[in-house]
Amino acid sequence: MTAVAGGHGSRSTTQPWRDDLDPDVLVTAVGWCLGEVLELADWEELARITGTTAWICGHPRLLSSLAFGEPDYTEHVRAAVPVVLGDRLTEHEASTARAAEDADPAVGDRFPHLGTVAGFVGLREWLALRDPELFARLYAPTVGFAWEVGRATAPAVG
Numbered sequence: 001m002t003a004v005a006g007g008h009g010s011r012s013t014t015q016p017w018r019d020d021l022d023p024d025v026l027v028t029a030v031g032w033c034l035g036e037v038l039e040l041a042d043w044e045e046l047a048r049i050t051g052t053t054a055w056i057c058g059h060p061r062l063l064s065s066l067a068f069g070e071p072d073y074t075e076h077v078r079a080a081v082p083v084v085l086g087d088r089l090t091e092h093e094a095s096t097a098r099a100a101e102d103a104d105p106a107v108g109d110r111f112p113h114l115g116t117v118a119g120f121v122g123l124r125e126w127l128a129l130r131d132p133e134l135f136a137r138l139y140a141p142t143v144g145f146a147w148e149v150g151r152a153t154a155p156a157v158g
Contacts, residue, residue: 016140021107023089025137026114027081033123034084035077036130040067046120050084050113085111 017026038046040063047056056062062080065073089110107114118124127135 017107018138018140021138023107023110025134026107026111027085027087029127029131029134029138030085030114030117030123031074031078031081033121033126034081034117035074037121037126038066042121046084046117049116049120050086052083052086055083056080084113084117086113087111 034046043056043063043066044053047053059076059080061070061072062076064070065076087110089105124135124139127138
């Protein structure tokens with residue numbers, strides 16, 4: 001897994017999501033991150049902590065596509081995202097809710113594993129570095145948000 005401070009090792013579950021967060025944008029961002037940073041053992045650990053081991057390990061192509069570097073890996077990651085997030089709104093329910101102009105459930109209610117997944121992969125930090133515009137679409141402005149990513153400081157000259 002790509003090392004980013006606040007990522008895999010920290011398991012942070014506190015995420016300051018925007019109030020107007022578009023769930024489709026969130027799913028896209030999470031999928032992009034998972035596809036880029038997870039290795040085989042990471043998928044297995046993420047499956048364990050989200051209770052999705054049977055689905056992840058039973059998927060006919062997700063892990064083998066990763067292992068063999070096959071081009072369809074991204075497609076399988078996209079299919080896995082709603083599962084690992086615990087999406088409580090199926091496609092049919094989502095389209096029915098939109099058609100009825102009902103409010104979508106809050107992000108945390110719709111995706112109960114979101115904080116766990118985001119903390120596991122260091123989504124906040126990863127997105128801030130990879131795509132600041134997408135980061136701003138997901139996260140509320142935060143005062144004092146800082147992290148270090150492999151930057152050595154020079155010793156003070158006395």
